[in-house]
Amino acid sequence: MGDTSDGSSGSNTSSTSSEAGEPAPQGGFISRIIDVLSPSDTGVTVEPDAEPASHHLGGLGNLRSLRLEDVAVPKVEIIGVPSDISKDELLGVFRESGLTRLPVYDGTLDTPVGLVHLKDFALQHGFNGDAADFDITSFMRPLLFGPPSMPIGVLLQKMQAARIHMALVIDEYGGTDGLLTLEDLVEQVIGEIEDEHDTDEDEFWSLEKGGSYLALSRTPLDEFENEIGKSLTASEEIDEEDIDTLGGLVFMLSGRVPARGEVVSHPDGFEFEVVDADPRRIKRLRVRLPD
Structure with missing residues (x-):
């Protein structure tokens, strides 16, 4: 509904490369969310008896209270593709799933190697181009990783810094446990996001x-x-x-x-x-x- 390395702590450091064609965010809605996560930087002192800030934040409180395991798409529901997939097969997965980003794995989902974006696929190979020289690694992007216990607000910060909009949840054994996208995280704050493929908001x-x-x-x-x-x-x-x-x-x-x-x-x-x-x-x- 779908989401490198062995999930070690060093995985995230190699994922700071920018997603091609996506400029670094400058302020905006997500930056304001990040500011809420860092009250210590505002210079405001919280009294010991004061109510937690999340009490007043509504959906923003979810960024601290919810963990990746609370929100992630379970492993059994992840739609991914193998690193040796053919051009026609990849096009078929994009078409049938309706997704724009897919995790790529080597053998099984427990050995993820990156993600592919529909935009990169279309720009580099087209939908009717020659499949003879197709190599998915030529336009593959890095993934982010996080443990199930990580607060979703921390992952949101990492996504903003790395400009990578997909992450895998890695369990204690280094295997894949779930998948999250930037949209999944933002929806925990502002509610469900409808796009042009969804039913119109005023129509059930x-x-x-x-x-x-x-x-x-x-x-x-x-x-x-x-x-x-x-x-x-x-x-x-x-x-x-x-x-x-x-x-x-x-x-x-x-x-x-x-x-x-x-x-x-x-x-x-x-x-x-x-x-x-x-x-x-x-x-x-x-x-x-x-x-």
């Missing part, structure tokens, strides 16, 4: 070719039922009193937060494909109606 769902629906997980269940002309809570297996949204219905049916790409079946024949999710919540769903 859109009708796709073939009769399926792409819907936000927060879609009111009663409104969607009116749209399709069918009840999704009529089955005896579903307790409608505790369900208000499509995401709540899917969570109840699966008994957990399902992974990105997982399909959850409804007793009446509906299918809910999880298009976008993180370890803590469902974001978008594709709803397929019964034949």
Whole structure:
């Protein structure tokens, strides 16, 4: 939904190279977030009995209270590519996943070697160019690394300094435990970020070719039922009193937060494909109606 070295402490020092074509950030929103993380630099003295600053910061408090393990995409959900992948295969992964950055590994995800950016791939090789001289290492970028216990605010600072927008969470044995992007971190402060590929903010769902629906997980269940002309809570297996949204219905049916790409079946024949999710919540769903 997808995210070098052995994860040692020296890994991050080699990752300070700039991402090509991305100028160093000068001030702006992320810089103001970083300033909040460094109250000691402001010259303000905090009284011993004063409430913690995070109490007044709202979402900014998450930068100190949340750890990488709380936010990262689990290893089983990471979409990565091997270092010996062909040009056509890489294009297929970009197309099917809808992602713009992919981690690259040598053999398995536990031996990451870098990341590839769709922009670099398009600029260097094009989508219809000659695949004979394709070498993924020629446009591969470095990754950042961090332990599961690292506060997400610390990783945000590292991403800003290195201008690298993807990091892998490395466990105590040096293996890959999860993946984070800059967007994942910023969303913990300001909420979910919608882009041009997401359903419009003022629309809960859109009708796709073939009769399926792409819907936000927060879609009111009663409104969607009116749209399709069918009840999704009529089955005896579903307790409608505790369900208000499509995401709540899917969570109840699966008994957990399902992974990105997982399909959850409804007793009446509906299918809910999880298009976008993180370890803590469902974001978008594709709803397929019964034949």
